[in-house]
Each structure stands twice: as C-alpha cells, then as structure tokens.
Amino acid sequence: MECEIVETDYFTLHALCDGIFAAIAKPGQGAWSNAGIIDLGEELLVFDSLSTPSAGRELRRQAESLTGKKVKYLINSHYHGDHVFGNQEFSDTTIISTYLTEKLCNEKNKVEDYEKEKKNMDHYLLQLKNQIDSTEDNILKASLINQYQEMSKVLDDLSQLQIVLPSLLFEEKLTISGANRTVELYCFGGGHSPSDTFMYLPKEKIAFMGDLATEDLHVPIYNPEEFLTILKRIKQIDINIIVPGHGRVATMTLCDTLIDYLSFMIQRAKEALQNKMSLEDFVCEFDVSKEYKEWKGVNGIKANLTTIYTCLHKS
Ligand SMILES: [Zn+2]
Known part of the structure; x- marks a missing residue:
C-alpha cells in the first residue's frame, strides 16, 4: 500500500x-x-x-x-x-x-516578546522535567519525555520563528x-x-x-x-x-476507534451528570477500559474527561 x-x-x-x-x-x-x-x-x-x-x-x-x-x-x-x-x-x-x-x-501564535516567550518556555520545560522525574507511570513518563523533546526543538528555533x-x-x-x-x-x-x-x-x-x-x-x-x-x-x-x-x-x-473513544466518554459523562456526580468523582472513579490504557498524551485521559464533563454540563 x-x-x-x-x-x-x-x-x-x-x-x-x-x-x-x-x-x-x-x-x-x-x-x-x-x-x-x-x-x-x-x-x-x-x-x-x-x-x-x-x-x-x-x-x-x-x-x-x-x-x-x-x-x-x-x-x-x-x-x-x-x-x-x-x-x-x-x-x-x-x-x-x-x-x-x-x-x-x-x-x-504571535510571539510578542521573544525574551518573555523564551522565559515561559524555559519555565514550562523545567516543570516537565520535574514531572518526568517524579512520575512512576511509564506511559505518562514516555509522553512527557516526548513533549519535552519536541518543546525543546521549538525553543531551539524560537529566535528565528x-x-x-x-x-x-x-x-x-x-x-x-x-x-x-x-x-x-x-x-x-x-x-x-x-x-x-x-x-x-x-x-x-x-x-x-x-x-x-x-x-x-x-x-x-x-x-x-x-x-x-x-x-x-x-x-x-x-x-x-x-x-x-x-x-x-x-x-x-482509525476513525472508528476515535468515534468509539469519544462516544464512550460522552455516554459516561452523561450518566455521571444524570446521577449528579461531581466532576472530581467522575474523573477519579473513571474506569479506563484497557484499549485506551496504553494511549499516549501528557494529560492522559483525565484532561479529556474534564473537557467532556464540563462541555456537557454547560449545554
Ligand atoms: Zn492540534
């Protein structure tokens, strides 16, 4: 192919x-x-x-x-x-x-002030580094390392951006x-x-x-x-x-997989809202099915669960 x-x-x-x-x-x-x-x-x-x-x-x-x-x-x-x-x-x-x-x-995307932007990125990279050192979750660690490497490359090019x-x-x-x-x-x-x-x-x-x-x-x-x-x-x-x-x-x-992923989380968030479950409980108690456990991402599934719950709560 x-x-x-x-x-x-x-x-x-x-x-x-x-x-x-x-x-x-x-x-x-x-x-x-x-x-x-x-x-x-x-x-x-x-x-x-x-x-x-x-x-x-x-x-x-x-x-x-x-x-x-x-x-x-x-x-x-x-x-x-x-x-x-x-x-x-x-x-x-x-x-x-x-x-x-x-x-x-x-x-x-506008870089208003190069020095300020550089400082912000240095600070973000330092935060990432601390997170990398402190996490014991290997999937999260790999995601954070990748984020660190990619952001470092952006910082390398920032002066010419x-x-x-x-x-x-x-x-x-x-x-x-x-x-x-x-x-x-x-x-x-x-x-x-x-x-x-x-x-x-x-x-x-x-x-x-x-x-x-x-x-x-x-x-x-x-x-x-x-x-x-x-x-x-x-x-x-x-x-x-x-x-x-x-x-x-x-x-x-691949589209089917994403449709399943979104449908699954939206459905669960709707149930949580019907049952008057708090956002915190919804995110903490969410049972991630095993097909998504290996997925990468610096904020994991939690950020998406929060977004979905919040969006549905508003609508
Ligand atoms: Zn994007």
Missing part, C-alpha cells in the same frame, strides 16, 4: 501513490506532526508545515527535490503550533486555511485543481480545535486529517459532541487511506 522512500532527521516520507506523499514525524525531532505533499501536475501542494522552521524547511526541500516542481500552496489544517510553525518557509506560496484558523493563528498567516481563506469547502489532480478541503466545524480542516483526494480516496484523527493518543478535545459529529460525517466519505495528524498511515478503522 505505502512504501517508505526517504528518511530525514525530522520525518520519513512515504509514497501513498504516484505523486502523493505522507511525511510521518519522527518522535522528538522537531517535526512533531505529520504533513503531506501532493503533486498537482505542474506544481505542488503541501498540507501542514510541521512544528519548527527547520523541519518546515526540510519538508519543502524534500518536496521540491523529489518532484522537480515548486510548492504553490500550503494548507494549515488548524492553528496549533505543531502544524503551522514551519509556515515561514512557505511565505512565497499561497497559504490556505479557514477564516477562523487564520484568526486564531493571529491571536494565539516568524508567524506567517494564511492569505487565502475559506469557510466550509475549497477545491483546488491542478493539471493532473484535484484536492478538496473541508471544514465541518471544530472538534479538536475551533476549526478543523481535512483534505480529501476524491480520485485516490486518500484523506489527510490533521488532528481529527490521531493514533493511540488522548488527543486534546475542543468540542466533544461536534468532534463526534465531524467524524461521523467523515465516515460517509469514500476514503481508503488516512494520514493522521500524529501516528502512522492508517485506514478508516
């Missing part, structure tokens, strides 16, 4: 079919999330720019040397830094996102047609972030999901019920291969 063709310091490149490549992040090296390279015929489209300018630069270099073509478009799936901090390496291309993602990149904003904005759907290939961008709303875009290649039946799909990860939740609705809508689309925001190339079963 896929074959690994290039290994770099930051990611491995996998050919999914002729002219479609997935860049799968190597843990702890400054790519942090996955990206995509699409040969449209005369030019290239890149999906997400990775977590650091250094990794973004390597992504562009690989894309252009592999194909002998130039990048014309960059897509930002959502505003999180691990997907957009490589943007400056694509500043001469057309950067595309939803209106809301552009707004959030502008509001939340420039926030470059998307300039071609859309609301729900945008189709981009090249000489040989068409891609469709969709935003069904906000589940993981306030606005989540995924990219679909209808002829090849391949989708690049951003963080709407991740592998074995307690992916942060912005709106649990909308997340579930989005995934159920995606299930209606004819997709054979998905490239998650984090983790390996997969099939639609």
Whole structure:
C-alpha cells in the first residue's frame, strides 16, 4: 500500500501513490506532526508545515527535490503550533486555511516578546522535567519525555520563528485543481480545535486529517459532541487511506476507534451528570477500559474527561 522512500532527521516520507506523499514525524525531532505533499501536475501542494522552521524547511526541500516542481500552496489544517510553525518557509506560496484558523493563528501564535516567550518556555520545560522525574507511570513518563523533546526543538528555533498567516481563506469547502489532480478541503466545524480542516483526494480516496484523527493518543478535545459529529460525517466519505495528524498511515478503522473513544466518554459523562456526580468523582472513579490504557498524551485521559464533563454540563 505505502512504501517508505526517504528518511530525514525530522520525518520519513512515504509514497501513498504516484505523486502523493505522507511525511510521518519522527518522535522528538522537531517535526512533531505529520504533513503531506501532493503533486498537482505542474506544481505542488503541501498540507501542514510541521512544528519548527527547520523541519518546515526540510519538508519543502524534500518536496521540491523529489518532484522537480515548486510548492504553490500550503494548507494549515488548524492553528496549533505543531502544524503551522514551519509556515515561514512557505511565505512565497499561497497559504490556505479557514477564516477562523487564520484568526486564531493571529491571536494565539504571535510571539510578542521573544525574551518573555523564551522565559515561559524555559519555565514550562523545567516543570516537565520535574514531572518526568517524579512520575512512576511509564506511559505518562514516555509522553512527557516526548513533549519535552519536541518543546525543546521549538525553543531551539524560537529566535528565528516568524508567524506567517494564511492569505487565502475559506469557510466550509475549497477545491483546488491542478493539471493532473484535484484536492478538496473541508471544514465541518471544530472538534479538536475551533476549526478543523481535512483534505480529501476524491480520485485516490486518500484523506489527510490533521488532528481529527490521531493514533493511540488522548488527543486534546475542543468540542466533544461536534468532534463526534465531524467524524461521523467523515465516515460517509469514500476514503481508503488516512494520514493522521500524529501516528502512522492508517485506514478508516482509525476513525472508528476515535468515534468509539469519544462516544464512550460522552455516554459516561452523561450518566455521571444524570446521577449528579461531581466532576472530581467522575474523573477519579473513571474506569479506563484497557484499549485506551496504553494511549499516549501528557494529560492522559483525565484532561479529556474534564473537557467532556464540563462541555456537557454547560449545554
Ligand atoms: Zn492540534
């Protein structure tokens, strides 16, 4: 189905079919999330720019040397830094996102004061280090170590980081047609972030999901019920291969796993609210089923349980 063709310091490149490549992040090296390279015929489209300018630069270099073509478009799936901090390496291309993602990149990612930002990050890294040293949970420890390594790479690049904003904005759907290939961008709303875009290649039946799909990860939740609705809508689309925001190339079963995960927690939170259980008791007494016990994430399942309970309580 896929074959690994290039290994770099930051990611491995996998050919999914002729002219479609997935860049799968190597843990702890400054790519942090996955990206995509699409040969449209005369030019290239890149999906997400990775977590650091250094990794973004390597992504562009690989894309252009592999194909002998130039990048014309960059897509930002959502505003999180691990997907957009490589943007400056694509500043001469057309950067595309939803209106809301552009707004959030502008509001939340701006580095106003480098010294202050550096101090905050140093402080955060120190906190992580203390947590790493004190935890006895090996899965949590591994997640914290990975977070520490990735954040250190962002800090290494912080002095050269420039926030470059998307300039071609859309609301729900945008189709981009090249000489040989068409891609469709969709935003069904906000589940993981306030606005989540995924990219679909209808002829090849391949989708690049951003963080709407991740592998074995307690992916942060912005709106649990909308997340579930989005995934159920995606299930209606004819997709054979998905490239998650984090983790390996997969099939639609990865979406099913996430649907089960969200449904399970939402159901349990509804029961807890019906029984007037407090948030604290709900989180503490939650019996994590074994299929999620090995999942990674610095805040584990607890942060997601808290988000879900709180969101349902408000609605
Ligand atoms: Zn994200």
